[in-house]
Structure formats: C-alpha cells, structure tokens
Amino acid sequence: xxxxxxxxxxxxxxxxxxxxxxxxxxxxxxxxxxxxxxxxxxxxxxxxxxxxxxxxxxxxxxxxxxxxxxxxxxxxxxxxxxxxxxxxxxxxxxxxxxxxxxxxxxxxxxxxxxxxxxxxxxxxxxxxxxxxxxxxxxxxxxxxxxxxxxxxxxxxxxxxxxxxxxxxxxxxxxxxxxxxxxxxxxxxxxxxxxxxxxxxxxxxxxxxxxxxxxxxxxxxxx
Amino acid sequence: xxxxxxxxxxxxxxxxxxxxxxxxxxxxxxxxxxxxxxxxxxxxxxxxxxxxxxxxxxxxxxxxxxxxxxxxxxxxxxxxxxxxxxxxxxxxxxxxxxxxxxxxxxxxxxxxxxxxxxxxxxxxxxxxxxxxxxxxxxxxxxxxxxxxxxxxxxxxxxxxxxxxxxxxxxxxxxxxxxxxxxxxxxxxxxxxxxxxxxxxxxxxxxxxxxxxxxxxxxxxxxxxxxxxxxxxxxxxxxxxxxxxxxxxxxxxxxxxxxxxxxx
Numbered sequence: 039x040x041x042x043x044x045x046x047x048x049x050x051x052x053x054x055x056x057x058x059x060x061x062x063x064x065x066x067x068x069x070x071x072x073x074x075x076x077x078x079x080x081x082x083x084x085x086x087x088x089x090x091x092x093x094x095x096x097x098x099x100x101x102x103x104x105x106x107x108x109x110x111x112x113x114x115x116x117x118x119x120x121x122x123x124x125x126x127x128x129x130x131x132x133x134x135x136x137x138x139x140x141x142x143x144x145x146x147x148x149x150x151x152x153x154x155x156x157x158x159x160x161x162x163x164x165x166x167x168x169x170x171x172x173x174x175x176x177x178x179x180x181x182x183x184x185x186x187x188x189x190x191x192x193x194x195x196x197x198x199x200x201x202x203x204x205x206x207x208x209x210x211x212x213x214x215x216x217x218x219x220x221x222x223x224x225x226x227x228x229x230x231x232x233x234x235x236x237x238x239x240x241x242x243x244x245x246x247x248x249x250x251x252x253x254x255x256x257x258x259x260x
Numbered sequence: 261x262x263x264x265x266x267x268x269x270x271x272x273x274x275x276x277x278x279x280x281x282x283x284x285x286x287x288x289x290x291x292x293x294x295x296x297x298x299x300x301x302x303x304x305x306x307x308x309x310x311x312x313x314x315x316x317x318x319x320x321x322x323x324x325x326x327x328x329x330x331x332x333x334x335x336x337x338x339x340x341x342x343x344x345x346x347x348x349x350x351x352x353x354x355x356x357x358x359x360x361x362x363x364x365x366x367x368x369x370x371x372x373x374x375x376x377x378x379x380x381x382x383x384x385x386x387x388x389x390x391x392x393x394x395x396x397x398x399x400x401x402x403x404x405x406x407x408x409x410x411x412x413x414x415x416x417x418x419x420x421x422x423x424x425x426x427x428x429x430x431x432x433x434x435x436x437x438x439x440x441x442x443x444x445x446x447x448x449x450x451x452x453x454x455x456x457x458x459x460x461x462x463x464x465x466x467x468x469x470x471x472x473x474x475x476x477x478x479x480x481x482x483x484x485x486x487x488x489x490x491x492x493x494x495x496x497x498x499x500x501x502x503x504x505x506x507x508x509x510x511x512x513x514x515x516x517x518x519x520x521x522x523x
Contacts, residue, residue: 067403074404078492085416100344104417104487108391109325111269111398122267126327126341129263140338157345159378160352244407247495251507 063245065116073112073119075240076233080121081107083228096149102127103226134222146175146212153211164212167205173214176207265329266339272325272394276386279303281314289472296466299476300517305382316354320347321386338348344387348379381484388481392489394517396479397475399492400512409510410493410503413452413464416480417487425471426452426488430485432469433460445501453493455503457511478515 060260077257084107093099139145146158158164164175182203191198228236266458282302284291291299303318320342322380327341355374362372370378399408413430415422430452434443445453454460461478473483480489498504515522 070403071407074398074401074492076378077398082491088417101417105387107271107416108395111267111272111394113267113270120264120267122269124266124269124325124327126268126339129339138332140332155345157349160345160349189377240407243494246408247499250520254507 063241063248064231067246068241069100069114069116069119070112071238071244072237073114073121075236076119076121077110077112079228079236080123080232081110082125083232084110084226087226093154094152095148095151095154097154100155128226130220131223131226134220136217136219138217144214144216145218147215147218149174149210149213158212161211165205167207167210169207169210174210175212175214176205177209177211178205178207180206180208182206266327268326269391269394271397272390273322274398274519275323275393275516276303276318276325276390276515279318281311281318283309283311283314285309286349292472292476296476297517300519303386305373310355310358310360310373312358312372313351313354316351317347317382317386320350321383321390324383324387325390338412344380346384347383348376351379351383368474385475385481385484389475389477392480396490397517399456400515402512405510405512406495408456408492408494408498410453410455410498410501411461411490411509412493413488414491415487418491419485419487422487423483429464429467429469429471430460432471433463436460436463436466441503445503449501451501453498453501453503455498455510457513478513 043225084103086103088103088107091103106123106125106128109128110121110123112119112121114120136147146153148154148156153161158175161177163177165178165181167174167176167178167217169176182205184201184203185198187198279300279302282298282304284304285307286294288306291304294302303314305314305317308314323342324344324347327339329337330340331337352374360374362368363376363387366372368375368377370381372378398404399411413426427446430446431443434440434446434454439454439458441458442452442454442458442460445451465474465477465479465482467474467483471483475483480486482488493503494503495504495506498507504510
C-alpha cells in the first residue's frame, strides 16, 4: 500500500525564532517550501534505509526503499501540504498487518535469494510439494515413484501400476501461505518530531531570508 | 500528521503520457542520434518494433507510477497497483504471444527483448525517468527555486559495480556548459554542485565527454542503471559556495520538450 501524509500548514509548527508576524508570511508561498522540505527529508530518510537495509537473503537487490524514495513527491494548498509516497507495499511496511492474496489463492513467500523480487510464474520449473505439512513451490529434478499391485494378484506379477509419489525437492523456492502477518515498522518514516524540527528550521530560515531581503530592498530604496 | 491514500505524482505521470509510442529497429546509438526533441516525446526501446508491447509498457508504467487505494469485498483497504516483477512477467508473456524469438545466440542477454535484464532495464529506466522528471519539475516551483536555487549530484543508491567516472563526467559537463562557477566549486571542494538553471545538467544527461550511456535528460538518473541523483542546495549554502547572490533569481528551465517547449 502507498500513502500520503498531510500537514496542516505552518500554524502547527513549533517555531524557534520567527521574525515578524507569522501571518505575514503568505501560505501560498510558504507551503510549497515546507512541502518540499518534508519531501526532501523523506527522500533522504528512504535512501538511507536503502543503503542500510539490503535484502536479508542476499541476491539481486530490488531497492525497495530506493524506489519508495523516488516515488516521493509533494503538493501544497493554502491551508495544508502533503507528501505522498506512491509505491506499492510502503504503507504495509509502516503499519503492518495481515497480507492476503488479492487475485491468487495463496501468497508466495520467497525462500531463497534467487526467488526474491520474482513472481513464482516467472519460473517454469516449479512443482508443488508439501514439506513437513508446509506447502511450497520447489525446484525438483526427481520424484519418488510407487508401485501398486492389484488386489489379489500374485507377488511378482507384472500387472501392477506405477504411481507418482512425493516430489523430492532440490531447492525450496517459495513457501505458500493463505496469509502472512507483518509487524508494523514506524522507522520506515522519519518521526513526527523529526519532521517538526526540519519544518520549523526551514520556516525560520525562510522567514529570516525574506526579512533580510526586504531589509536590503528598503536600504536600496532610501 | 494525518495519513491518507496516496496522491497521484502528477508531474511524473504527465511526462509519461506525453510520450508517443516509437516502435523501431534502431539500436541505442542510432536512437541517440534522433535528438532530444524527438526522444522526449517518445516511448521506445532499442530494436523493439512491437507497437503492442510499447503500448502495454506505457499502461503498465502508468499503473506502476500511480498506485491507488482500493477496498476488498470484506471492507479492508489494499493498494491497487503493480510491481516490477509483475510487469516483467506480463510483458514477457505478451512477447511470447506475439511469437517473439530472441536473436540467435542472444537469448537471456540484454539484446533479448524478453530477458530479465532487458525487461528490468526498460521498466526501471522509464519509471525512473518519469519520477526524475517529476522531482526536478517540482523543484522548479518559483518559491521552491528561490529557496533551493542549487542542486548537488550525489550517489543516492548503491550499485554492485558503480561507475567510477562521475568526476570526469562532471568536469566535462561543466566545460561543455561553460559553467565556470560549478567547475570552480568542484575544484575547491570536490562537490558536484551547480545552479538548477545551469546547462551542466543537460550536458551531463547528454553524455558530455563522450559518454554514450546517458539518457538525454537534465534530471536523474542521467544514465542507464545509474544510482546517482540530485539533492537540493538551499539559498544560504548556495551563497556560501559562491554559486549565487543573495537576491539573484534562478530561472525555471525546460526539462522536457514534449511538455514545456512549443515549436
């Protein structure tokens, strides 16, 4: 799931040293700046996670957090601004919860580095197997065979039937599950305190810059 | 902070929608020769003449860029969108359906349209071009530009085999763009910083210095598979670096011909 988060504009921010009256700063001008600051902070945080949280199984990286960072953008209105992370799976990481399949009957959980970042259907050599009662998709080059003798036939009679037995897995590629619970991870986003600090700092800098510029313009006019 | 459904990345989606399909038998090198005014308007992949595949790619990219919140019959919300692996699978199946065969001896390589490396490259590059455009476009809002008039080229994502020639590319781009300020800052500090309206960004995307792996755009990711990108540099730091005066204004520059330049 993707998400956006909305701030209610500069009125909510703890401002350290505001030059002049906050109301004098036009929200139409301030909000895009605060929105970009929040968006940049989020991007920076996510690229940081991309670098510190590689795929635990190893293998080719999907750069989930890097992609989330690139999907980060903002919008601003006179009374509020938002940052949106338009990336499938991000909200799930943040809030956690039970994942259920939407189209298929079962979820496929990568069991090896090779399977990570792939759909099971991308492999054309997977077979279903039950491994100690757990359903899985495996790569397999061998399978047990059975021999069923018809009732009443004599021992050694050739009239029996060869039957397919259990798949002997070479490698488990995916575990299958009807649902999976994922715990929440609030660390995938900067904290609200982080945002407050970044935004109030930006507002201070902006206000100071505008005040200084106005001062220079006044001096120039005199 | 109130959490809500994702909002569309309007600028990124617009840049994708502005691209017309360009089925072609041309190689990457031949395509580069077409020039920015055509390439900005086109969605293409070297030696891919299948209009159906490019059309599907465009639709898939739109879904990839714009996930939306949907609701299951039991009332629980989920994201209706897609991911790179699913797009790759569907495109490969479509190619198979069209009877596509890899060129002799090229199966599984980047020259095989249905191979994993090729599909990953096509999907991720086009996705990142649209997102890169969106990020750069949002950075050109007049007030944002006034607050952050500069930007710095930095490594955003690690790569298994990172290019080690970005310094060389940067110097060549500064020289081609005639940006002596950016070149001076680089020599003094080692940082690759320039004004947002500098020609250095386009020169970097054009492969100044003779690099033929670039994407022709003045915004990230600049080159195929690159982990490089830009971060904003604010007014105070830009002034401190000598990039800009206190009250000097940076102009918004055209980033994409199809969207911003009328002929």
